[in-house]
Structure formats: C-alpha cells, structure tokens
Amino acid sequence: MDFVGGLRADGLPAALSDPARLAAVTATGLLDTGPEEVFEDLAALAARITGSGRAFVTLVDGDRSFWKACVGVDAVELADRQNPVGQSFCYFLVGLGGQPFIVDDAASDPRTEHHPSVGPLNIGAWAGYPLTDPEGRVLGSFCVITDTPRSWERADLMTLATLARSVSAEIHLRQMLTSAQAAQQRSADLAHTLQAGLLPPQLRKVPGVEAAASYLPASHRHYSDIEVGGDFYDLFHTYGQNYAAVLGDVCGKGVQAAQVSSMARYTVRADAGETGSPAELLDRLNTALLAQNTSRFLTAVYTAFHRTPGGLSGTIALAGHAPALIRRAGGTVEPLGAMGTLLGIMDTVHLTDVPFHLSPGDLLLLYTDGLTEA
Template sequence: MAEYPGGVRADGLPAALSDPGRVAAVRATGLMDTGPEEVFDDLASLAARITGAGRAFVTLVDADRSFWKACIGVDLTGLADRQGPLSESYCPFVVGSGKRFVVEDAAADPRTAHHPATAPMHIGAWAGQPLLDADGHVLGTLCVIGDDPRAWSPADLTTLATLARSVSSEINLRQALTASRAAHRRSADLAHTLQAGLLPDALRTVAGLEAAASYLPASRRERTDIEVGGDFYDLFPTHGDNWAAVMGDVCGKGVKAAQLSSMARHTIRADATSTASPAALLRRLHDAMTAQRADRFLTCAYTAFHFTPRGAAGTLALGGHPTPLIRRADGTVEQVGEPGTVLGVLPEPDLHLTDVPFTLAAGDLLLLYTDGAIEARPRPGTDPKDAGAVFGEDDLARALADTHTLDAATTIAHLAAVLDAWHSGWSSDDTALLALRIAPDGPDR
C-alpha cells in the first residue's frame, strides 16, 4: 500500500482526496461535468505532441471520481464517458502526494503493476503533474500516457510542468474574473506568472560571459482583460563549446500566445544541436508552426556562437525581428543582422532568412530586444507635444551607448529605467531585453 503524507481512507486511497478544502476548491472551478473547451484541449494536445505521448488528459478530481475535462487520443464525447471511479485512476497518486508522478513501465513498476487501470487502459508509461489553485489545493492533473513503456526525458517533464501551470492559470483566471476588482488584479498577476513560467528562471552561467535579461509586461491602465504575452528568450548550450541565444515575440496575447511561445522555445532547443545555421533553424520553426496551423505569427532573433581566444564568433538570423545591437568595448554601437520574414505566415518559398556573421571582442556586448523597446510612447495625458513621441531605434542605440563600460546586468537595469522614465510606467507592449557581454579580460578559454 502506498504511503501518503495525510494517510489513507478506508478504501486505501489517499485521505487528501476527501479534504473539505480541496473538494470545495474543485467544486469552485465550475468545470466538473462540463463539456470540452478549446483552451484545455489545446494545452493537452500540445502536451501530447511535444512529449510524443499518444494520449493526454486534463483531469479534475473530487472525492469520488475523476473527470476528464480534456482527453486527447481517445474518442469520448458524452459526459458520462469522460469520468470514472478514483480506484481506476492514477490521479490519486498525484493528489495524495501533491507532487509529480512518473511511471516508465507501468506493468513492471510495483506501484502500478496491479493497479486496476493499468491493463484496461493499456498504460505503458504515465506522467502526471498536479493542477493547483491559487491556495495550493490540488484540483487534478495534466497527464500524458504512452501505450508502451518509455523513458520520460527531462525536457518532457519540464514541458509537462510548464503546461500544467498554464492549465492551472487558466482555471484560476476564470475564477478570478468572476470575483471582485481585487480578485481581478490577482488574476492579472497570475497571468504574468504564467508568462514568467515560459521564461528561464535564471540564465545559464557561462564562464567568460556576462548574461542578463529582463521582461517588462505591458501596463496599460485601460486594460480590462487578462493578457499573457508571447515574448520569450533563452540562452543554452548546443554542443561542445557552442552556445545559442534566442529572443522571440509571438503576435497577440492570451493562452494561445503563451502556448505558441512554449512550442517555439522547445522546438528551437530540440533542433539547435542538429544545425549550425540560425537561418535553417528558423526555417524549421516556421515549418513547425505551419504544420501546427498556428493562427498567429512570431518574430525571432536567433544566434549561434562559440568562444575564441579573443572573444566570441557567431552567426545571427532574424525572422522579422528588430535588429540587435552590439556595443563595442570603446562605446560605439552598431546594428547586426539582416531583416528577415516573420515566421508562420508566408509559404516556404517566400521566406527570407539570412545568416549574418559577427564577432565579439573582450568587453563587447550584444543586445537582443523585442519591439516594446523601440515603440514606447509617453503616458496618455502628458504634454500634447510629446503625446506622439516614440522611443525608437536611435533612442535605444543612444541609451545603450550611455552604458559604456557597464556590465550586462547594469546595462539591462539602465535600459529598463530609461524606458520606464519615457513611458512613466505606462508601457503599451511587453518588452524583453537580453544582454550578452564578453568579460573585459576575455573569455578565459
């Protein structure tokens, strides 16, 4: 019998299933015994596609049964068919522990070998992540199921955790939208927490390289809906002493924008080891978007680089993205990259994506940014002569030049402060900044 922190019920299932606060939280979602919805189906489908699992489920769990709000890979339409007793579900493992539950060979794992669901549901492998409400109650799970035994990679489990946070945030946002003005503000915070979940918690530490980034969400005062942006960035190793940095911006807001952002980031990481050409990688991302029939486009800047005795050498490609800037060690600022085609819109033959080489010497800094950094406007109600003023590319270049000799983190902080002063805390678009600076004494390689 499995052991759980809260003990077990008379039927051997976790006592946490019957916790009154948890059961009330599940009921408060309003999702039990409701029909399919596109947002939950989309997130479950994304989990199945990225992990390569045949089935994926968004499941709500009360004290007696599990209900599949979304079920991908099985043909179940009637509500009566989308639920079952908890004794025939793996979800109690997640609810009982409050943690992720992973099985790679269900028939051989002693926890599941004799479970009533293993054989009837043809479970070869199972991975589930808890869905949480704002107070930490486990509402159910986002899980993926393989027909055959398989190993779940760290990337699979990270994807599942990210998408589970997306499902949780969607549920929490719905509840918050029906509450008071204060609850609405909390919902906005949850939306931006989802955005943060799609960004790395911290940039990788790379010897001889300073790296810093910031994400500044839009803060329009008149906004009344819950918006999740699609800006994303990443810094990661590809192979050997080769590295990649990426900055992207998905058109639009909401769960679908965040969903596409997550797909783009994972696609880039997956393909980065198999091509040295940034332009070829962006073309693959475009193909993945069109295959998925994404209903929006994204812009992207991708650079692959490696260290040299004098600094770093790399190649950059732009898919409709603002042109990055290089601040040389002597304080001069220059653009790098050739403008390209936005991804996910035009047919393959019309794509224009070009690899542009660049070098960084000791003390040089590369700045990637989204268009929020070059389209900032003053807060409405300011002096009429300034109302249409836009903080443009030249303004950003001058602000970057003013950071001469500053390290990457201080440079990002300075640019963020300059933008904040320009729009007085009223940013009309999300803004992401990523700075990579070769250490002043060289890469030490």
C-alpha cells in the first residue's frame, strides 16, 4: 500500500512517528488511563448497531495501539488493553492520512492477508474510522471487528463515521477545557501576583501600637478568579516620631485600576514627609490623579499620628470615603472624620482635617465600602 510519507525502517507507515502527531496523541491525556463510561458506551453502541462482536476506541502512538475502550474483549488491566502497533489494523488509518479503512474479508484481502493479527485475533472483517484532532492529525481509530467475513452495509459505515466524529469531539472538548483551565490559572497567578504587589508584605511596626490588616474580597471570590482589585492600604513612617496610615479604593477592577492604585499608594508615600495635614496630602494626590488623566476616581482615608504620653494623637481626612470607626476600650463605637470630595474628578476638592486621640485599649478601624456592601 502507498502510505502518506512512506515507510519506516520496520515497514510501518512513517506517519506513525510524526512528532506533531505523537504530541497530539499525548496531549489527549488518554494514554494509559482506565475505562470511562462515555467511550465505553459509544463503543458498545457501535457493536450493537453493526452486530459485530468487538468494538474499540483506540489511541495510536509510535509503538502501540492503546484501547481506551474495548467491547467484546476480556481486558481489565491497562497492560492488557493494548498491543504492538504492528499487530493492529489501526496503523492503516494513520498511514492513509485519516481515510477510513474497511475490510470485508481480512484473510483474503490483499492489504491484510499477511497481517500478523488476522489469525491469532480471529479477524474476519474490520471497519474503522479515524479519530482526529482539529488540525486533522490522526490520533487513533474507532473500529468494529467481526469473527467472520461480512460485507459492511452503507448504513453501518455511516453510523461508524458519526460515532467516530463524536469520540473526536469529546476528546477535543476535554482538551479545550484543560487548556482553558490552565490559561485561567496562569491569569489568576498573574493577577494575584499583581495584587500582592499593591499591598505591603507586612505592616510597619509602630512602637507602642498594635496594627493588623486584612484583605478579603467581599464577594468571596475563589483563588482561580482573575480580577485585580483597586483597593490599597499602607502603614509607614513619615518623619520624626510621626507615622501615617492610608487606605483607598479605586473604582473598578482590572489592570488599569491596579495601575492607579499603585500610583496612588506611592504618591502618598512620596509626599507624606512634606506635610502633616492629611487633607493637604489627599489634595496633592488629587492633583497627581488628574495629571495622569486616568479616568479613574478613588476614595481614600488618610491619617497622620504620633505617640503621646497618654496614648496616640492624630488627624484624619476622608476623601469620598466612609468614616473611620473608633472602638473605645470600654466598648463604645464612634465614627471619625468629615465627609470630603472623592479624588480624581474635580480640580478643587473639599477635605477636612479632624483631630482624634486614642487612649490605651482604643482601636481605630479603617475599611473600604466592600465591607459595608457585604
């Protein structure tokens, strides 16, 4: 027979060893895997409709035919669900470039009369259609075998062709799902890396103060989700004995929101040493946002504070942000801050510095609207 690409040294089709085809076979993820209902059912359907005794879903690599499904053959262990490729008719499909291979009488057909499996495997008639990937590479075969010769009816062959396409589609859908999951995971990893870069790896230690932060998306997203949020926070030393805490929320999500969030965080850090007024610092941030022409606004709360003999004193300003909360040591809770203009929209913003004092045991809470929305 004339095979596409000629023959290998062992006399089998050279197409069996094509690297692209072998990679496609491996990519199915089906080699050396156990029986699965969907493939067994399709093989059983083919055997029943055609009245043949045996039916196979076979993956063919360069050395063997692996039976992903086999009906009419007592093969339970994986080692028993395969045979050398030279002892299988499946190599004809590979060598013919994906054409079906139909034999009515294997013992007398000149293409198969000397095939080593005709006698030992009691092959009377054989009908097989290729399993292919979207690029047309032959992955294996969907075939039926009878013990005695027979003339295959056109309706039977049309059914086999349809079932073979169904098996190919099932394999392709599985590969698409696997690829999509892998791509989503890569995107998720990238997004979480970017998100982590927007937040301090650990909070700055402030003498005499206990500080903690929690970043938990209010929508309870799974790790595999890929959106990057626009929230940011920081706690850092400004100058002398003074420190600052900032928390902001950029509108929207995604890479652009992350870029604005990063710019806002580092702008605040850069300007913090030049002013002790939270309102003035947020005003500077507003100017920086407008200069960037980001089309993104943000809300923020900024507080500057320092230690005192009686605890901690500071000043806070809100820019379109929800009031901070102070929980006194005695258990009472009170809001802190005067509502101000959000940033990144207007040239002139109205922001107010509000002083506060924390005594030992008091707690100051800054949060974004994700908490109140949840």
